[in-house]
Amino acid sequence: MTIDDLKAQNLILLEVISGSRSFGLDTATSDTDIKGVFYLPKAQFYGLDYLPQISNETNDIVYYELGRFVELLIKSNPNILEVLASAPECILYQHPIMKQLTLDLFLSKQTKQTFAHYAVSQIKKAKGLNKKINNPVEVKRKTVLDFCYIIEGTQTLPLNTWLATHQLHQQQCGLANVPHARDLYALVYDRAGINGYHGIIKHLDSTELCLSSVAINTPINAYLSFNRDGYSSHCRDYKAYWQWVDLRNEQRYASNVDNGNDYDAKNMMHTIRLLQVAHEIMTKGTLTNKRPNREALLAIKHGELSYAEIMLIAEKLVSEIESAQATSLLPDAPNRENAMATLVAMRTRLYES
Known part of the structure; x- marks a missing residue:
């Protein structure tokens, strides 16, 4: 069912100008938003095709089914209460039955x-x-490597800096867990590339570190700490920021x-x-x-x-x-019983006519 169907079948009960124009806050560039109320044909209401609301593609024209409209009024929804409070000059159409829904009820x-x-x-x-x-946020997302640090005495050094300083490649590194130490790893380096280490990450899009099988008594080159919480926070912020950019x-x-x-x-x-x-x-x-x-x-x-x-x-x-x-x-709250009784009486009258 579309907005055109509502109009063709005379199912609209209320249609008002909403948004900035109804608040007296419109300017030369303001759009005209429309909100309204409709009721479903009896067969559709009692059947399996209940529709709570219908809108256009841009969502600046929205109609609520009568039951849904009353439900939102009972919940004190601001947008819906404002529809009910529409000034006479903002009402484009009002079926007489809608006068039964008054602000004092809600x-x-x-x-x-x-x-x-x-x-x-x-x-x-x-x-x-x-x-x-x-x-x-920069367009290029940071990688797991940007949140890894090498422990040197009481200091930490960014992993990428440490690798560059020692002319090492992350693909030739092997990591092994340090027991009872969260996100702390022993790092060994295979300069000849013959031990089959998996590297620190498989590829730049990796979200986890790689572990390798490291033989006992293999000399440890360094200890690596992974700031997992910092990486997770960066990923959330990155996603939120660029979603905002796309949708703004x-x-x-x-x-x-x-x-x-x-x-x-x-x-x-x-x-x-x-x-x-x-x-x-x-x-x-x-x-x-x-x-x-x-x-x-x-x-x-x-x-x-x-x-x-x-x-x-x-x-x-x-x-x-x-x-x-x-x-x-x-x-303290709207009188739900009175509102429901009014809704039932309205719907009964609509379906009897």
Whole structure:
């Protein structure tokens, strides 16, 4: 089933403009995001072809099946609550039955957790981006050899340096475990290449060291220590960095760099917005999508605040949300029974018509 199928079969119950335009934070380059609600035909709902949501290829148009929509409302999902809170000018279509789903059924202290928790996760993401921008990873990944060291007295020397100094080749080395010593190996060298040693690694892409069969009483040339944890950390960072490079929005990235930002400015704007909305819910018991402080939020998007300044704003808001929750008159969580009863009544009416 596609979005065109939903429209052709009159299955759409709600369609709204979402994202920056609904928050009053759109600029000349902003896309128009659409979110909505649909219901499945009776046979498909009761059968084996339940679809929780349908979207276009770019995921900027998303429709949620009625049951899934209510499920996410009960969980206080920020994106879904914002759909329900859509201002009249952002509603493109609304079936009369959707008026049965009202914000008061779903706003609760639980939104502190979902809104603020999500915002904090975005702050952590921003910190990760900050690290990526300021600490780019080389295209060439380091090898196991780069994390091996030769022990010389109380000092260590990088293996590659030691090999070069002594004009040795890693392929002619043999390694043997040192009992009761994690990642410590006895290294022997076969200058004539007749002992069949396997070398330190088989090839540059190897992720483990090679062990060789070393005869008893063979003179030990050196002891090698492998920084396994450092190598694993490098591999994780390398993978994460280049995945980010592959997936990043180049236009946004270029804009951040051009403005001297070491964070995703647009993402941080929405993080602060989410925290402000969470505070509004806790103190006023309501949710308004369109923000009254457009210029202040756009200043963040345009890179006019430093990373440190944004962190201070975020930390202050988190603290204020914690305090507001303690005195909020909202229920601890949405009334699941009332929400489910409303959903059943809505679906019954839809399938009877």
